[in-house]
Amino acid sequence: MITTNTFFFLLLLLFGCLGVSSFSADEKENIRIYEKSSRAVVNISNIAVNYDFFYRAMPAKTRFPGPGFIITNRKNLSPIIMWLKMPANW
Incomplete structure (x- = not known):
């Protein structure tokens, strides 16, 4: 009787030999595009301050996925944290 591990190993070996795991041109x-542009991707999050019923400041960390720009000339903004792919943040 074939065990589960042996079955999956044989299945993996079969698909590997047949070339099923090869990628299409697209x-x-x-x-290639991902590997070229992955260093340009950043994660931007800000720390907002919410107030409870008694007007006590409750910091809330918010995150918004997706592309975007930060263009502003306003003062007194909440802190913004930008995470790069490199081990650094600004």
Whole structure:
């Protein structure tokens, strides 16, 4: 009787030999674009201050996924944290 581990190993070996895991031309292009532009991607989050019923300041960390720009000339803004792919933040 074949055990589960042996079955999955044989299945993996079969698919590896048949070349089922190869990528199409579009997938290869997507991988190339990702590898080229992944260092330009940043994570931007800000720390907002909410107030409870008694007007006590309650800091709330908010995150908004997706692309965007920060263009402002306003003063007294909440702190903004920008995480880069490198081990640094600004």
